[in-house]
Structures are given as C-alpha cells and as structure tokens.
Amino acid sequence: MITAPDREWEARSDAADRLPQDPDHGVIRVLLVEDDEGDALLVHENLQDAAIDVELQHVRTLGEALGALDVDCVLLDLGLPDGVGIPALRRVLDAGAPAVVVLTGLSGDEAGMLAVAAGAQDYLVKDEVDGRLLARSVRYAVQRRRLEVTGRELYRSEVRTQESHRLERALLPRPVVTHAPVEVGVAYRAGRDGVLGGDFYDAVERPDGSVLVVVGDVCGHGPDEAALGATLRTAWRTLVLTGTPTGELFGLLERVLVAERAEDWVFTTMVMVEITADGSAADLYLAGHPEPLALGPEAAFLPTTHRGRLLGLPGPGRWDPARIELPVGWRLALYTDGVLEVTLGGSRERLGMTGFLEVAEGVRTQTAPDEVVPASVLAQAVLDEVRALHGGNLDDDAAVVVVEDRR
Structure with a gap:
C-alpha cells in the first residue's frame, strides 16, 4: 500500500513484474524527501508501476525528514529548501537514517559517486528512473544497509568476545x-x-x-x-x-x-x-x-x-x-x-x-x-x-x- 499525507493512490497489481519482498520484513517503509510536487508524483507512480509493497511517506524539507527516520529507506533529493548537496546527506546520516538512496537531477556520475562515498547506498538520476529501476534500487539499498549493520554487530560481538577472553585469562x-x-x-x-x-x-x-x-x-x-x-x-x-x-x-x-x-x-x-x-x-x-x-x-x-x-x-x-x-x-x-x-x-x-x-x-x-x-x-x-x-x-x-x- 502506498500512502502520502496529501494524496493516496490505489496500488496496481502486476504479478509478472512484481519484485519479491524481503521475507523478514514484508512491506518496505520508504520516506521520500522531495520539495518538487511533480518529482514526488513521479516517484509515487514509478513505485505503483513496479507493484512493490511500499508504505510511502512524503515530506518536503530536511527538517521534517530528520524527525521521520523510523523507516527502511530514505529517498533523498539533494536540492531542498533547507539542505543542499552532500551536507544535507550527512545531516540525514548523522541523525541515524537507515538506507539512503539519493535522487539527483544531474545526469553526470560525479554527484552520485560523491553521495555514495559519503554513505548513501545508491543514487538515481531523476530523468532516467522508471518503476522497475526505482523499486530495485530501494530493495537492494535496504539489503545492503542490513548487511552493513549486521557486519558492524558481528565485529562488535567479536571484539566483546576477545575482550571477555582476555579478562577470562586474567581472572x-x-x-x-x-x-x-x-x-x-x-x-x-x-x-x-x-x-x-x-x-x-x-x-x-x-x-x-x-x-x-x-x-x-x-x-x-x-x-x-x-x-x-x-x-x-x-x-x-x-x-x-x-x-x-x-x-x-x-x-x-x-x-x-x-x-x-x-x-x-x-x-x-x-x-x-x-x-x-x-x-x-x-x-x-x-x-x-x-x-x-x-x-x-x-x-x-x-x-x-x-x-x-x-x-x-x-x-x-x-x-x-x-x-x-x-x-x-x-x-x-x-x-x-x-x-x-x-x-x-x-x-x-x-x-x-x-x-x-x-x-x-x-x-x-x-x-x-x-x-x-x-x-x-x-x-x-x-x-x-x-x-x-x-x-x-x-x-x-x-x-x-x-x-x-x-x-
């Protein structure tokens, strides 16, 4: 189901083109941070076309986004009224954002690569996105983010185990x-x-x-x-x-x-x-x-x-x-x-x-x-x-x- 504060569309079902959902997570919760109404509508329609189970929340400013990060993925425009470019991305990441897919209007790779280097899981050029590509990027970004979190937890667990072994040898x-x-x-x-x-x-x-x-x-x-x-x-x-x-x-x-x-x-x-x-x-x-x-x-x-x-x-x-x-x-x-x-x-x-x-x-x-x-x-x-x-x-x-x- 796709929902937004100001509009709601009925999802279209296309079993032949449906992307498989994560078995552990079901519906993917997505936060769209986009101040342009036309671009926001396009994201809604692309996700409907892909027939991916998404619960979509739409905000228009970076300030609103920082208070709504309890989601699985953030679709972040880098040209917001209160945040532009990589500094805006860093603010979202520093606030504890989950997987972040950057939406950019620039057709070159430089802006997107900088965003990935700064911590985003992926980047998409708005004029080149269709439903299938957007849905795949969201799903893969969530999976990559989970792997990163799992890897960090595994590392912390190994460090704790090593510390326990050192203490055990001393005790x-x-x-x-x-x-x-x-x-x-x-x-x-x-x-x-x-x-x-x-x-x-x-x-x-x-x-x-x-x-x-x-x-x-x-x-x-x-x-x-x-x-x-x-x-x-x-x-x-x-x-x-x-x-x-x-x-x-x-x-x-x-x-x-x-x-x-x-x-x-x-x-x-x-x-x-x-x-x-x-x-x-x-x-x-x-x-x-x-x-x-x-x-x-x-x-x-x-x-x-x-x-x-x-x-x-x-x-x-x-x-x-x-x-x-x-x-x-x-x-x-x-x-x-x-x-x-x-x-x-x-x-x-x-x-x-x-x-x-x-x-x-x-x-x-x-x-x-x-x-x-x-x-x-x-x-x-x-x-x-x-x-x-x-x-x-x-x-x-x-x-x-x-x-x-x-x-």
Whole structure:
C-alpha cells in the first residue's frame, strides 16, 4: 500500500513484474524527501508501476525528514529548501537514517559517486528512473544497509568476545605449582548470560616450597567487576612472587581495591590458604568468604577460629591466620559464593553450605578409595553436580578449586 499525507493512490497489481519482498520484513517503509510536487508524483507512480509493497511517506524539507527516520529507506533529493548537496546527506546520516538512496537531477556520475562515498547506498538520476529501476534500487539499498549493520554487530560481538577472553585469562590463570607435592585443579562456569563477573582464583608455589591458593569474589557482575577481579588477581600473584609476607597480602590488596574500584561501595571477599612445604599443615585466611571444605573420609568444612572483614568496607578487623593440621592424603575445596547461591530445580530454595557439603560428600563417595582422581576432574564433578541440581546453566558465575596432597 502506498500512502502520502496529501494524496493516496490505489496500488496496481502486476504479478509478472512484481519484485519479491524481503521475507523478514514484508512491506518496505520508504520516506521520500522531495520539495518538487511533480518529482514526488513521479516517484509515487514509478513505485505503483513496479507493484512493490511500499508504505510511502512524503515530506518536503530536511527538517521534517530528520524527525521521520523510523523507516527502511530514505529517498533523498539533494536540492531542498533547507539542505543542499552532500551536507544535507550527512545531516540525514548523522541523525541515524537507515538506507539512503539519493535522487539527483544531474545526469553526470560525479554527484552520485560523491553521495555514495559519503554513505548513501545508491543514487538515481531523476530523468532516467522508471518503476522497475526505482523499486530495485530501494530493495537492494535496504539489503545492503542490513548487511552493513549486521557486519558492524558481528565485529562488535567479536571484539566483546576477545575482550571477555582476555579478562577470562586474567581472572582464571594457570596455577604456578611445579615442584611442591600438591596438585591444584580448577573448574569454572560463567553465569547464564555469559558475562564474566568478579570471581577469580590463583595458586603460586614459593621458593621455600610452600603453596598459596586464593579464591576471591568482587561483588556485582559485568565488565567493571571482571576488570577489578583481574586487577586484584594480578596484584596478588605479583605480591606473592616478589616475596611479600603472607600476613601483609590482604592489607595491600585492599589498597589496590580502593584505588581501582569504580564505586566506593564495591567490596571483595577472599579466602586464602598457605600450605607448608611438607604439606602437613595450612594457614587459613578469611576475608568475609565461606571457609574451604575438607574432602576427607567425610566431607567437612574447615574449623574457623579467625574471621577477617571484607576487603573494601571500612571498619575494625584484621586478617589473622588459623593453623589447620592436614592428614596425609588431604583434599581441600575452595569455591565462590556463586556455588552456594544456586537455586534448586527452579524453586527459590538455595543450595547453601549444607547442600554443598552433601554434593561434595556424594562426589567423594563415587570415587573408589584406592582410585587416584585428578584434582581438576574432582573440581569439575562437583560443579557439574551443582549445575544438575540447579537444572541448567547457573545464574551466577561459579568457581571450584580443589587442592590435594600428592606426597
């Protein structure tokens, strides 16, 4: 159907000469920007002759056109009362115009080529246009514009994916444990929307043979939180590798957090264990984070006698260690709160610490007593079982780190 503010013509049907419509779009919405009534009438008639399904709106000035760009294609005359030539075209494009086909009264190619170079999809000389050519130009211009938009979106998506991969590598590094009789295995799943949050982990072996393992969680989700988590993780590894005393790590990391966070209310929880060189004991540090799980003959949370405050929130508090004696063959599981906060089977009930303890106990009992299961396999099995209880992809990102004795 072709409509105009001041006149309306009945469309003529000619099946043999009808141009196929876009299957995804149906009627093509066209804005004609033309101050000459004769030329405007000619455009109407040409589109009728082509029997193309068009909803046509006609305006006479550039100012009117800038407020009516919610269409599929603009037919733009370059000689308007309030806009002439390429500057007029640029104003339309800058205002967010879709596909633009320029109508020019000049028979040479120079004006049209300049218009295409400036961003138009096509140009037509008024005296040389018939219905078939006009309809084809409109339809192809719409398709080309869609391809341009799709290409830009694809590029943006690729850039976002690459950025996510860079953040993921910074948040989820390869543990640096080579000589100590300790194995570290990790499992991680991003949340349902695939956006990385602020979960991070790391493990580093010191020259004296001791091993430090950390798991942290920046509150919130999105690129700012992921970037902050990556910064804290990198700062932690740097401080450990440069020999910073363990007891000073949390205080220094809090200074980094305060300096780098986007908002004053952003905080981080962390848990850290320092395993002695002989693997017989560990010092446990907690900063508002749930305590690790011991996967022994019976799964149990490590006893906690010292709890430190969250990083980034003002208030009194220290981060003192609690000494934990470790039996031969010990296994510890550190995790983020995304594991505990999953809902069960579409209900509002959360897994919580009791449910997580049952999950870990169930995974442990599925392993034969003399079977050597890699730490990474065990970590993944725990996370897979949590996902199964939830009934699909997790809403929040979640990480499980299993550290085990290999003496």
